[in-house]
Amino acid sequence: MTAQLTATHIHGERVTVQATAPDRTGQPAEILSYVYRPDPEPYESRKPYAHPVRTLSGHTVTGYRPNDHRWHKGIQMTASHLSEQNFWGGNSYIHPGGYQRIPERVGWMRHNAFTALDTRPDRVHLAESLTWINHGGQEWAQEQRTLVVHSADPAQGAWILEWGIALTNVRADAQPLHFGSPTTAGRHMAGYTGLQWRGPRDFTGGWVLTPKGAATDQDTMGTPAADAPWIAFTAEHDETDGHSTLVFAHHPDNEGSIHPSHWFVRSTPWPTVAFSWAFFDEFALAPGDTFTYRYRIVVADGTWDVPHTETYLAAHPWEL
16 A cells, blocks of 8 residues: 655745555654745755655655755756856856856746645645746746655655656747756766756765666766666665665656756765756757656665666556
8 A cells, every 4th residue: 555645835935745654553754845945045056956855764865955065955956057057056167167156157946836736645746837047137947847746655665756847948038048067068977967866975885776787877977868768876874774775767758858868977976866958968948949858766765676676667657
């Protein structure tokens, strides 16, 4: 039996999702907090994020404002290089000078409203309207975002977060939006951008898994999503015994989206995965045009291998 899901909306701040075991003998456990109240520091590119994210047994699998990158916040939608603006946060990569502190390049994402917040015992569906605004205050893009939590199954020790984005270029000057990454700007194999997960400190040195088997983060870095539609990241926790596994998966339709995706993966010196939509090459979004991507993150207790991961994904097909 699946756990029963409930959601709590603290207006102006966050939406939390709780899971209650089927026997209802325990207290509801918070498995996700989606924070939309802007953090105070503009240089960190203020935008909504999911943190903390936890397994059904209570292990935290996201990090927030680590001392190496204060702008890394749980799971968040980013764009590291967007028409010479930075919607990732922090320093901007400028070739050949490297990373530089340029506050006037840092944009932000404004939460406009939740257009849906539907809760059923087996799923929570959240739809949000956001505006991407450059540092000068110009509205550049309108985003329709969806988050769906479902399949919380204590027997499997796992639950699923689905995250979708539909982004429309609304620039008043009718200019295209150019999406890139540090790699497209000249830095070798640093193609981070798009939906990003930052792990907690104890995930440093974790193990990477692909459909072909165990791999290092260096082996996986830059791999086309067409060759690896999913990757997994497993680590052992500090303080409490046990491991957790996160599985990151592309929706099949992503292959036909505006631009091919690649994986950005680091296990050391810090744990992070990004569904990079512009790793090696820039792409442009014309005025008035929209692109869409859909992603899945499986949050699981324990250590998963390839057969278990493939079996689980096959048993939980994407909904239309």
